[in-house]
Structures are given as structure tokens and as C-alpha cells.
Amino acid sequence: MTTELTSDxxxxxxxxxxxxxxxxxxxxxxxxxxxxxxxxxxxxxxxxSEDLASxxxxxxxxxxxxxxGKPSKxxxxxxxxxxxxxxxxxxxxxxxxxxxxxxxxxxxxLHFERHHNGVPEIDPAQHRLVIHGLVKQPLMFTVNSLxxxxxxxxxxxxxxxxxxxAGWHEEPIQRPLGGFHGLVSCSEWTGVPLAILFDQAGxxxxxxxxxxxxxxxxxxxxxxxxxxxxxxxxxxxxxxxERIRPENGYPLRLVIPGFEGVTxxxxxxxxxxxxxxxxxxxxxxxxxxxxxxxxxxxxxxxIEAKSLITSPSxxxxxxxxxxxxxxxxxxxxxxxxxxxxxxxxxGQSWAEAALQEPVLSRCFTRFRMPWNWDGKPTVLKSxxxxxxxxxxxxxxxxxxxxxxxxxxxYNAILSWGIDEDGAISHVYA
Amino acid sequence: MTTELTSDxxxxxxxxxxxxxxxxxxxxxxxxxxxxxxxxxxxxxxxxSEDLASxxxxxxxxxxxxxxGKPSKxxxxxxxxxxxxxxxxxxxxxxxxxxxxxxxxxxxxLHFERHHNGVPEIDPAQHRLVIHGLVKQPLMFTVNSLxxxxxxxxxxxxxxxxxxxAGWHEEPIQRPLGGFHGLVSCSEWTGVPLAILFDQAGxxxxxxxxxxxxxxxxxxxxxxxxxxxxxxxxxxxxxxxERIRPENGYPLRLVIPGFEGVTxxxxxxxxxxxxxxxxxxxxxxxxxxxxxxxxxxxxxxxIEAKSLITSPSxxxxxxxxxxxxxxxxxxxxxxxxxxxxxxxxxGQSWAEAALQEPVLSRCFTRFRMPWNWDGKPTVLKSxxxxxxxxxxxxxxxxxxxxxxxxxxxYNAILSWGIDEDGAISHVYA
Numbered sequence: 001m002t003t004e005l006t007s008d009x010x011x012x013x014x015x016x017x018x019x020x021x022x023x024x025x026x027x028x029x030x031x032x033x034x035x036x037x038x039x040x041x042x043x044x045x046x047x048x049s050e051d052l053a054s055x056x057x058x059x060x061x062x063x064x065x066x067x068x069g070k071p072s073k074x075x076x077x078x079x080x081x082x083x084x085x086x087x088x089x090x091x092x093x094x095x096x097x098x099x100x101x102x103x104x105x106x107x108x109x110l111h112f113e114r115h116h117n118g119v120p121e122i123d124p125a126q127h128r129l130v131i132h133g134l135v136k137q138p139l140m141f142t143v144n145s146l147x148x149x150x151x152x153x154x155x156x157x158x159x160x161x162x163x164x165x166a167g168w169h170e171e172p173i174q175r176p177l178g179g180f181h182g183l184v185s186c187s188e189w190t191g192v193p194l195a196i197l198f199d200q201a202g203x204x205x206x207x208x209x210x211x212x213x214x215x216x217x218x219x220x221x222x223x224x225x226x227x228x229x230x231x232x233x234x235x236x237x238x239x240x241x242e243r244i245r246p247e248n249g250y251p252l253r254l255v256i257p258g259f260e261g262v263t264x265x266x267x268x269x270x271x272x273x274x275x276x277x278x279x280x281x282x283x284x285x286x287x288x289x290x291x292x293x294x295x296x297x298x299x300x301x302x303i304e305a306k307s308l309i310t311s312p313s314x315x316x317x318x319x320x321x322x323x324x325x326x327x328x329x330x331x332x333x334x335x336x337x338x339x340x341x342x343x344x345x346x347g348q349s350w351a352e353a354a355l356q357e358p359v360l361s362r363c364f365t366r367f368r369m370p371w372n373w374d375g376k377p378t379v380l381k382s383x384x385x386x387x388x389x390x391x392x393x394x395x396x397x398x399x400x401x402x403x404x405x406x407x408x409x410y411n412a413i414l415s416w417g418i419d420e421d422g423a424i425s426h427v428y429a
Numbered sequence: 430m431t432t433e434l435t436s437d438x439x440x441x442x443x444x445x446x447x448x449x450x451x452x453x454x455x456x457x458x459x460x461x462x463x464x465x466x467x468x469x470x471x472x473x474x475x476x477x478s479e480d481l482a483s484x485x486x487x488x489x490x491x492x493x494x495x496x497x498g499k500p501s502k503x504x505x506x507x508x509x510x511x512x513x514x515x516x517x518x519x520x521x522x523x524x525x526x527x528x529x530x531x532x533x534x535x536x537x538x539l540h541f542e543r544h545h546n547g548v549p550e551i552d553p554a555q556h557r558l559v560i561h562g563l564v565k566q567p568l569m570f571t572v573n574s575l576x577x578x579x580x581x582x583x584x585x586x587x588x589x590x591x592x593x594x595a596g597w598h599e600e601p602i603q604r605p606l607g608g609f610h611g612l613v614s615c616s617e618w619t620g621v622p623l624a625i626l627f628d629q630a631g632x633x634x635x636x637x638x639x640x641x642x643x644x645x646x647x648x649x650x651x652x653x654x655x656x657x658x659x660x661x662x663x664x665x666x667x668x669x670x671e672r673i674r675p676e677n678g679y680p681l682r683l684v685i686p687g688f689e690g691v692t693x694x695x696x697x698x699x700x701x702x703x704x705x706x707x708x709x710x711x712x713x714x715x716x717x718x719x720x721x722x723x724x725x726x727x728x729x730x731x732i733e734a735k736s737l738i739t740s741p742s743x744x745x746x747x748x749x750x751x752x753x754x755x756x757x758x759x760x761x762x763x764x765x766x767x768x769x770x771x772x773x774x775x776g777q778s779w780a781e782a783a784l785q786e787p788v789l790s791r792c793f794t795r796f797r798m799p800w801n802w803d804g805k806p807t808v809l810k811s812x813x814x815x816x817x818x819x820x821x822x823x824x825x826x827x828x829x830x831x832x833x834x835x836x837x838x839y840n841a842i843l844s845w846g847i848d849e850d851g852a853i854s855h856v857y858a
Contacts, residue, residue, distance in 0.1 A: 024579040024622075024625075042568045042569065042570045042574055042626075042629065043568070043569055044566055044567060044568060044569065045559055045561070045567050045568075045569040048559070048561060048567055051557060051559055051569055052559060052699065054644070054648070055551075055555060055556075055644065057549035057550055057551055057644065057645075057646070058549065058644055058645065058646055058648060059646065060646055061517075061519040061546050061547045061646050062519055062544065062546060062547025062548040062549040062550065062645055062646055063519075063547050063548040063549075063550065063675070063676075064513070064518055064519055064547060064548075065509070065511040065513055065518075065521060065522075065523045065542055065544070065676075066509070066523075066676065067508035067509050067510075067511065067523070068500075068508050068509065068538045068539065069537060069538040069539075069540065069674045069675070069676050069677070070538065070674065071497070071671060071672065071674055072553075072672065072674060072675050072679045072680075074552070074553050074679075074680075075671070075672045078671060078672070079496035079497050080494070080495070080496050080497065080498075081496075082494040082496065084493070084494055088490075089493055089494075090490040090491055090492075090493055092494060093494075094494045094495075094496070100671070101667070101670045101671060102580060102582070102619040102666070102667040102670065103582040103617045103618075103619040103667055103669070103670050104582065104617065104670075105534065105617045105669045105670040106670050107536075107537065107669050107670050107671045108498060108536060109497045109498040109499065109671075110497065110498075110670070110671065111498070113494055115491065115494070117490050117491060118490045118491025118492050118493060119491040119492040119493075120486035120487065120491040120492075121486055121491065121492065122484075122486055123503070124501075124503050126484060127484075128480060130474055130477070130480055130481055132474070132477060137473055138473060138474050138477055139471045139472070139473060139474075140471065140472055140473065140474040140480055141471045145471055148748070148753075148754075149754070150453040150754040150797065150799070151531060151754065151756070151797070152785065153531070153532040153533065153785055153795065155534075155787070188532045188533065188534045189532075190531040190532040193453075196453075197471075200471065215483070215484065215486065215487055216486075216487065216491055217486070217487055217488065217489055217490050217491055219483070219487060237531070238530070238531040238532055240532070240534045240536050240669065241530040241531065241532050241533075241534040241535050241536050241539070242500060242504070242507060242529070242530060242536045242539065243500065243501065243504045243507070245498045245499065245500055245501065246492070246498070246501050247492075247494075247495065247498050248498070250501045250503075251501075251503075270481065319577070324577075325578070325579040325580065327580070356581065356582055358584070358787050358789060360787060366582065368579065368580070370579070
């Protein structure tokens with residue numbers, strides 16, 4: 001329920017015209033702003049009877065029922081953008097169009113993809129998961145057998161460790177948000193806790209690592225700490241309520257809340273308990289950074305806090321001085337997002353955004369902030385802090401710490417430059 | 430993280446073999462049950478090297494990237510089942526296959542439908558929403574204008590007031606769960622709070638009701654209390670992250686957390702503020718019950734607490750004496766589910782199920798309960814209690830209170846009969 005707006009509510013809380021996050025709960029907002037937002041966004045009907053005249057689609061029966069629905073044909077522009085290897089088109093990525101989405105759920109059809117050799121067409125009746133290595137009794141599971149086990153759901157983001165890697169470039173890349181930062185998506189994953197399956201196999205006390213392997217044409221594998229897998233990892237069978245889709249790992253995916261994407265092995269077929277990592281390609285040549293000191297940063301696993309303003313964002317256009325909702329997404333692999341701050345003056349001053357409920361651990365958190373833009377050029381930024389106290393760094397600090405050899409794990413503050421015409425571009429500022 | 434299982438953990442907490450809800454957090458569960466669950470669900474590999482032999486799909490590149498994903502062809506059985514009027518096939522329903530789904534999210538492609546005259550093919554550029562009646566200034570909104578307003582998300586169920594109405598039959602209907610109780614689904618809906626739009630139009634203090642109308646070929650309309658719309662209703666533009674699909678109201682749907690399905694008007698085109706309800710067909714001839722007293726129960730709106738066991742459920746088959754996870758869904762239009770109890774002895778004794786986090790207001794809540802079935806015939810039930818203290822009634826009590834003239838708002842406890850062969854059927858017990 002709204003409460004009455006007072007003149008205090010329109011006092012900026014930080015530079016560049018940021019207003020208090022509670023403003024959207026106030027009644028009378030639109031009228032109070034000299035009609036600006038109101039007249040830009042709505043208008044009195046010319047003549048009510050004519051405006052209410054019924055359109056053609058109200059004069060005939062509509063389309064029949066469908067067993068499985070699809071998006072409107074008018075939304076065909078909303079798709080994953082694909083970036084694949086010219087010589088090996090099954091090796092590449094597809095990006096989630098984050099700037100076209102709202103809320104915190106990513107529809108499964110738009111969940112980002114990273115494949116090393118395409119999407120295997122797996123017959124679920126033939127697929128097997130084997131748990132072996134340092135266990136008392138190796139075990140083999142069919143998909144149907146796993147469906148009988150107790151399950152758990154995790155509503156969580158998965159982010160590729162290579163997401164946003166154009167941020168390491170010398171010059172800011174100019175693309176719509178999703179085509180640059182869209183290797184992150186958020187779903188409800190449901191499956192069998194690994195702790196139950198490992199317990200059944202009987203863990204040898206010497207085991208500390210687990211090698212996970214997928215059943216794709218690249219035989220993708222990675223090494224993972226056994227402790228974390230016992231904590232909260234699942235062998236997922238469901239994504240957003242239904243069985244996982246082929247490109248997300250059908251029929252089985254290893255899902256590890258908060259860990260970088262490559263560890264969430266798709267088409268999971270093997271878990272081998274060992275005493276040390278296997279030093280696979282994707283934990284040595286990739287997803288590991290050579291630091292300025294000459295040492296490498298390896299097995300970082302946990303995604304660090306990050307946030308993005310999804311609107312306004314690059315490629316969109318401001319529609320003149322007005323009150324806007326700045327909105328975006330924040331996440332952290334270390335638990336909950338504690339706060340998101342927004343700056344509308346290039347980082348000189350900051351104010352706290354409203355975090356939309358529910359705020360869940362290792363899940364997307366949607367933030368919203370009212371902003372009275374005066375039409376002058378400026379720079380927008382957002383900065384996430386997680387519940388451990390970690391603060392998303394400015395780009396300059398991240399580059400200084402990590403150097404430029406790594407090309408992974410880029411989580412610096414993102415800056416949108418707005419010019420006098422309202423055009424929005426990616427800037428380093 | 431699991432903790433060690435003790436013999437106490439295997440003591441039943443209620444009749445019929447119900448075990449404590451914390452059992453799934455215990456280590457060693459599967460082995461402790463005499464290998465029953467273990468051997469039924471997994472087996473030692475015959476010869477590890479052979480079992481790990483790579484299947485054909487690991488020897489060739491997989492399928493390329495796709496702009497918008499689809500479910501696996503192996504899951505084609507998972508679809509909405511359609512029940513439409515023979516003479517007017519655009520009037521009917523389609524049911525969500527609840528027994529095939531896990532977690533709390535319903536994928537948008539499987540969200541239930543209730544159409545009175547099909548799905549209109551609406552051009553979003555031509556669609557208008559008008560707010561008029563008892564307002565200072567009638568307003569007209571385009572879809573693009575609404576996209577500029579501040580938004581909110583609600584992760585909530587929507588249930589048709591006619592869901593489960595076969596429960597009023599003299600004999601228990603025999604169908605898979607979804608084809609009987611599947612007019613309920615759960616999504617994240619995002620859009621503009623109605624309070625903001627009504628404030629902008631300026632509410633005449635005399636207004637107490639709002640007539641909402643859709644742009645379909647049936648011109649579906651209903652009357653709603655203004656107070657509730659000001660509280661938490663939204664004009665939704667997004668479902669599960671992406672723009673609403675045609676059959677769920679593209680481009681605009683009125684979404685009212687906790688209110689029965691028919692009030693969540695799809696293809697929303699008109700909101701008229703008035704002093705009294707319009708007494709439309711869907712609030713008089715339908716969704717209103719003639720009680721045994723001769724009076725009618727009308728404008729009940731809020732969905733009362735309900736729960737269903739999704740597994741095991743009708744049409745499925747038990748696979749012998751073993752430890753099972755009983756799992757299901759509970760919801761209430763009045764806030765949060767406070768608890769769900771399960772009975773495995775036809776209602777003689779009950780034990781509390783585990784509620785999976787997050788437990789959100791007016792959202793599906795997934796419950797889980799371990800059960801050691803001894804192979805003997807029995808009856809399973811679940812009973813939800815909401816945070817107001819309301820308890821889901823037994824069928825006998827509901828029929829006694831409401832009589833048999835209404836055919837709506839059926840929320841009685843659902844009973845699954847299990848026979849000596851493990852076959853599961855719907856029973857009145």
C-alpha cells in the first residue's frame with residue numbers, strides 16, 4: 001500500500017539526481033514530478049468511446065489450446081546471441097539477453113550456453129552416472145533410478161568464469177548488455193544431493209577431490225573439492241520445474257551453488273573420488289589467471305560479488321529529462337547480496353538501491369532505484385556488497401590486482417555513459 | 430552437510446511408516462535400510478572399464494547453438510492436457526502436468542490455461558490499457574509507456590477457482606494428478622503496481638470497485654475490490670523473466686496475488702473504477718456457489734489453503750517395500766504455508782513434512798517426507814495449514830459445508846489409495 005508523498009521524498013539522496021529507494025512506495029509520485037513521467041508515459045484518451053472501440057481480435061474466436069506454449073511472435077527479437085568458433089562452430093557461447101528480461105528467473109529457453117563440442121543427443125534410457133575411485137563400492141545409476149531419490153531445489157545463478165571478459169580489453173566494448181555480460185542466468189535447479197549418493201558409495205577418508213566428467217564430444221572434465229560437493233551440490237534433473245533441456249545438460253547436470261559455470265558439468269556421467277586434482281584443460285589453460293607477480297590464480301571456484309544496471313543500458317536511449325527507474329541484477333557466489341549502491345555522478349557519490357524480495361543465497365537479486373535525470377551527460381554505476389563484506393571493485397583496482405593475462409573472472413563495476421542526446425554507451429570511468 | 434544416522438532416525442513418527450522429516454539430512458540412510466533403497470536404485474558396475482565405455486554421442490560433435498531452447502524430444506510426453514468444449518473448442522482449459530514437475534516454478538510453456546474464446550493474436554503496438562470511471566483524469570497507456578514505469582515482481586501461484594472440481598463428483602475421478610488438479614501453476618510475474626497507475630489517474634474517493642476487462646473474443650470481465658488492487662496487484666508484462674506468452678495474456682495481464690485465476694484478467698485492456706460490482710457472468714453464474722442454506726457464496730476471491738502429494742500419485746506405481754520420498758505442493762492465497770502434515774494411514778495419524786526453502790507468501794511451497802512403506806495397502810493424505818491458522822478440510826467436511834451445487838473452490842484433502850500391488854488410485858477416504 002502506498003503512503004502519501006511529501007516534498008522531502010523528492011530531495012536527492014546522492015549526486016546526479018538519485019532519489020530515495022522508498023520513493024516507489026509513495027503515492028502521487030508521477031503527478032508530483034510536474035507531470036513529466038505522467039505525460040511521457042500516458043495520455044488522456046482522445047475520446048473515451050472511440051479509444052475503447054474493440055480491436056479486430058475481439059470480434060473472432062482466438063487461437064486454440066496448445067500442449068506446450070511459445071513466446072509471442074512479436075518477441076522474436078528476444079533470443080540468445082551466439083558467438084562460436086569459425087572453424088569449430090560447436091565450440092562457443094550463447095548469451096542471455098539480460099537487457100530484455102525482468103525479475104530474477106531466466107527462462108530456460110534463454111539460459112546462456114557454453115559448449116566445447118556441441119550439444120550431445122543423449123538417450124536417457126542409455127545414459128549412466130558412475131561414482132568410483134576412492135569409494136568402498138563403485139555405483140552406477142540410471143536416470144530412472146536417480147528419480148527415486150530424495151531431492152532438493154536451489155534457486156541460483158550460474159555464471160561462466162569467462163563472463164564479461166571483454167572488460168579486460170583496453171577499450172570499452174560497445175554491445176547490448178547481454179552480448180557482453182550475458183553468460184550468467186538464474187534458474188531453479190532440482191535434483192539429488194550428492195551427499196546421499198556419495199554416502200551410499202562409501203567415501204574413503206583419503207578422498208579430498210572429485211573429478212567430474214560430461215558425456216559430450218569434448219569429454220569436458222574438471223576437479224572439485226569433495227567438501228563443497230558434500231555441502232550443497234546436487235545431480236540436477238530439473239530446471240525451472242521441468243526436466244533439464246538438452247543444451248543445459250539433459251538428462252543430468254552437476255549443479256554447485258555459487259561455483260563458476262564450468263564446474264557445473266553438463267551431461268554428467270562420471271564422478272571419481274581422488275586425492276588430488278586432475279589438472280584438466282579447463283582448470284589450467286582456462287579459468288586460471290597468470291598474475292602480475294608471475295604466480296597463477298587457480299581453482300578460485302566461487303563467483304565474486306557483481307552487479308549490472310540492466311536499464312538504462314547500452315543501446316537503449318533516454319527519452320528526455322524525467323524520473324526513471326534504474327534497475328539491475330546483483331549476485332555473489334558467497335551467499336546473499338547485502339546491498340547494492342548506485343551512482344549517477346560517475347562514482348563521486350552513492351546511494352543504496354531497493355533490493356526486491358526475495359533476496360536468496362547465490363541467486364540473482366533484482367535492485368531498483370528512482371532517479372530524476374536532468375538531461376545532462378553523466379555516468380551511471382552500480383556496486384554490490386555481499387554478506388561477507390566483499391565489495392565489487394572498480395575496474396582500475398581489478399586490473400591492477402590481476403593484470404591482463406587472465407581473461408577470466410571479471411567482476412568490476414560497470415559504467416554506462418549517458419550523453420546530452422540520451423545515448424548510452426559502455427565507458428571506463 | 431549430512432550428520433550421522435542413528436537407529437532412532439528410523440523410528441516411525443506416525444502410522445504407516447512415516448519417518449522424521451530430518452531423515453534426508455542424515456548420512457548413511459540408504460545403506461541403513463538393509464540396502465533396500467540402495468539396490469533398487471543403483472547397482473555396482475558390472476565391470477568398470479566397460480561401463481565407462483563412451484557412448485556414441487561422445488564420438489562426434491553435438492548439435493549447434495540455438496537462439497531459443499526447447500525441451501528434449503525424450504520429454505515430449507510432458508505437456509498440458511486439453512479439455513475443451515466440443516462445440517466451441519476455444520472454450521475450455523488445459524492442465525499443468527504437476528506430477529511430471531519438480532521444485533516450485535512452472536515453466537511458462539506448461540502454465541495452465543482457461544480461455545473463454547481462445548487466445549487473441551494481439552499486436553502490442555496497437556494494444557491500449559484505459560483507466561477510467563471514478564477517476565479525476567481517465568488515462569490511456571500503450572505497452573511501451575508501461576515499460577517505463579517502476580516494476581515489482583511476485584513469485585506466486587495462480588489457481589483457477591474451478592480447479593479440482595471433479596472432487597465434487599460422487600465417485601473419485603481416476604486421472605493422473607495434473608489432469609484433475611492441474612489448473613494451478615506458479616510463476617514469477619513482473620509489472621507495474623496498479624497503485625502507481627491509479628494514483629496517476631486520481632482516484633475519486635467514492636470508488637470501491639474496479640471492473641477489469643480483457644481484449645479477447647469473449648470480452649471477459651470481472652469486478653474487484655479497489656483496496657486489494659491498491660495493495661499488491663500489478664499490470665504484469667513479464668512471466669518467468671520474459672514477456673508474457675500469448676496464452677497467458679500477452680501483452681498485459683492483471684495479476685492479483687492470492688486471488689482466484691479468473692480475476693487475473695488476461696489481455697487486460699480496461700480498468701473502470703466504480704461503486705459496485707458489475708455482476709458479470711463469471712462472478713454470478715460461475716465462481717459463485719449456491720449453499721445448502723439457499724444463500725450464495727460470492728466474491729470469495731482468496732484461494733484457501735490446499736496441498737497435493739505429487740509423488741507417489743495416481744497412475745504411478747510403487748516399486749515394492751522401500752524408503753520413499755513423499756513429495757508435493759502446498760499453497761494458500763492468504764500468505765505463507767505454515768505447515769504441511771502427511772498421513773500414511775488414511776488420516777489416523779499425521780506427521781509434519783519438511784518445507785523446502787524458500788517458503789514465500791502466496792507461492793507454491795514444496796514439501797518432502799520420508800516414508801518406509803511396508804508393502805501393505807494404505808491411504809496417503811496431505812493437509813496444509815496456512816499462517817492464519819486455516820486448516821485444509823477433509824472432503825466430508827467441505828461437502829457438508831458447501832453442498833453440491835457450486836462446483837468451484839474445491840480444496841479438500843486429497844487421498845491416494847495404494848493397493849497390495851503398489852497401484853495408486855484416487856479414493857475418498
